[in-house]
Amino acid sequence: MPAAPPIAPPFHIGDLLVDPPVLQAPMAGFTNYAFRQIVREFGGAGLLATEMVNAKGFVWLDEQEATHPDRLWGVAEEPCPLAVQIWDNDPEIMARVGKRLVEEYRVSVVDINFGCPVRQVTEKAHSGSYLLREPERMGRIIEHVVKACAPTPVTAKTRLGCTRDKIVTKEVAQIVEDAGAAALTLHGRTAADMFRGSADWDLISQVKPFLKKIPLIGNGDLDSAEKVVQAFQRYDVDGVMIARASLNKPWLFAQAQAALRGEPIPPDPTLEEERALMVHHFELVKERFGEQKGAVLMRKYACCYAQGRRGAREFRKHVATIETADEFYAVVRDYFPSEQPAAAG
Numbered sequence: 001m002p003a004a005p006p007i008a009p010p011f012h013i014g015d016l017l018v019d020p021p022v023l024q025a026p027m028a029g030f031t032n033y034a035f036r037q038i039v040r041e042f043g044g045a046g047l048l049a050t051e052m053v054n055a056k057g058f059v060w061l062d063e064q065e066a067t068h069p070d071r072l073w074g075v076a077e078e079p080c081p082l083a084v085q086i087w088d089n090d091p092e093i094m095a096r097v098g099k100r101l102v103e104e105y106r107v108s109v110v111d112i113n114f115g116c117p118v119r120q121v122t123e124k125a126h127s128g129s130y131l132l133r134e135p136e137r138m139g140r141i142i143e144h145v146v147k148a149c150a151p152t153p154v155t156a157k158t159r160l161g162c163t164r165d166k167i168v169t170k171e172v173a174q175i176v177e178d179a180g181a182a183a184l185t186l187h188g189r190t191a192a193d194m195f196r197g198s199a200d201w202d203l204i205s206q207v208k209p210f211l212k213k214i215p216l217i218g219n220g221d222l223d224s225a226e227k228v229v230q231a232f233q234r235y236d237v238d239g240v241m242i243a244r245a246s247l248n249k250p251w252l253f254a255q256a257q258a259a260l261r262g263e264p265i266p267p268d269p270t271l272e273e274e275r276a277l278m279v280h281h282f283e284l285v286k287e288r289f290g291e292q293k294g295a296v297l298m299r300k301y302a303c304c305y306a307q308g309r310r311g312a313r314e315f316r317k318h319v320a321t322i323e324t325a326d327e328f329y330a331v332v333r334d335y336f337p338s339e340q341p342a343a344a345g
Contacts, residue, residue, distance in 0.1 A: 007260045008232040010046070011215045011239055014153030014182040016081055016108055018046040018239060020257045022228060023185075023217060025243035026052050026085040026111065026157075028118075029300070033074030034284035038277070039246065040079065044253030046239070047081050052113045055088035055097040073288055075105045083109035085157065087116060089127045091141045095148035102152045109182075110149050114138055114158040114172075117191040129191035132162050135175045142179035153182035157219075160203055163192045173207045177214050184211065185241055188220035195244070205235035217241050225252065225259035232260070247304040250277075271338065278305055278332055286325065295322050302332070311337030 010019035024031065024039055026049040036048045051071040075084060084107045088094050098110045113121075116128030123130065131138050138156070146154045156176045161168040169186065176184050186207060188199030199220025208216050215238035222228050223245035231240050246252050255265045269277060281301060286294035302319045306312040315335045322328045 007229055007262065008239075013047070013109060013155060013215065014151070016047075016153060018081075020044065020046045020260055021232075021239040022253055022256050022260070023047045023083075023239060023241040024049055024246060024253065025219060025241045026050060026083070026113075027243060027247070028052055028116075030247055030304075032071065033078065033288070034281055035247075035250065035301070036074075036078070036082075037284055038250045038281055039253060042251040042254045044251075044255070044257035045242075047083055047109065049083040049085055049111065050075060052085040052087050052116065053097070055086045055093050056090070058086075058097050058100075059093055072105065075101075075107065080106070081108035083107065083111045083155070085111040085113050086145075087113035087121065087127050089125070089131060089137065089141070091137075091144035094141050095144035098145040098154065099148040102149045107152065109153050109155055110145060111155045111157055111185075112142060112145060112181075114156055115185075115187050115191075117159070117194050122191065129159050129162060132158065132168055132172065132191065135168065135172050138172065139175045139179040142176060142181050146180035154180070155183040155185065156181045157185040157187070159187045160190045160200065163190055167203065169203060169207045170210045173210045173216075177211055181214060183215045183217060183239075185217040185219055188218065201231065201235050205237065208236040215239060219243060222256075223249075223252075225255040225265050228256040229259050247301075248307040271336070274305060275332055275336055278302055278336070279329065282325070282328055291325050292323055295324055295328055298322070298328060302328075306337050309337035311335070 008021050010017055011021050022045060024045045028051050031049060031051050039045050053071050084101050086094060086097055101107045101110055113128055114131050121128035158172055173184055186204045188201055188204045204218045217239040218231055218237040219241040222240055222242045228240055242252060258265050282298045285298050289297060299319055303316050306315045315337055318331045318335045322331055
């Protein structure tokens with residue numbers, strides 16, 4: 001008998017086929033080359049993304065003939081497809097950086113951040129989700145970047161609005177599409193929500209009828225393959241984006257891919273496999289940043305791997321002080337938690 005059709009078909013961002021329709025979210029401080037390499041080795045992500053890059057900072061480094069941002073580590077030689085997310089509020093600077101990313105780094109997608117709720121980006125730099133207050137400026141930024149990056153597609157990532165009493169999804173969706181963006185990713189919280197509460201997928205889904213041609217990608221609270229399947233079955237979205245849950249389960253994309261194909265969901269790695277994975281992750285980081293800086297950077301990733309396990313607090317206490325490779329290996333060996341789930345509450 002012929003195979004059953006997938007629960008969610010692939011979709012296009014411009015000419016780029018996203019297959020499977022599951023994207024890895026850009027996350028500042030986490031989705032660097034080492035993390036992306038781990039995700040790529042497991043498979044299942046139709047499009048990977050870098051950390052968000054400050055466009056103004058990129059230009060300053062360029063003018064100083066300094067090394068380009070660490071957040072672009074590995075991008076030029078990395079397998080595609082790959083998206084780089086940029087942020088600022090100046091259309092010309094954003095266009096200039098987008099053009100460099102396309103020409104020099106050969107990225108597959110340039111994504112514009114209109115969703116970051118962090119005060120340093122919003123109130124201090126009037127960027128990220130702050131720009132949801134100024135949708136016309138959002139449109140100008142997108143138009144400039146689209147023109148500079150053509151034919152490479154440009155996408156936008158936003159939130160529901162700045163606050164719950166001012167949801168601007170429909171207005172913003174139309175501006176994003178009219179300005180020439182090739183896709184819209186919508187996180188189901190407002191900027192004021194930060195990451196509290198639950199993502200509102202009903203509000204995400206309500207945007208779809210207001211988009212004439214471009215795909216809608218939903219984002220928020222997808223922490224299992226089953227929830228990915230439910231998102232496609234219950235809501236009107238073309239794709240989904242997995243964010244924080246992938247930091248302690250980078251194999252989640254592969255599990256989601258199997259579930260969407262109607263195949264058995266691969267099990268989580270065993271305790272020994274996860275220990276080996278952390279060591280492999282550290283080796284990738286150490287190769288780029290050296291032993292001491294690599295050890296410091298690896299502290300937060302190691303804490304993510306332990307999340308949700310009984311004994312995670314003790315592990316975090318010890319891993320938070322590592323400064324050498326030997327210390328890291330010893331803490332992983334001696335204190336990485338058991339596979340038992342953490343007690344409720």
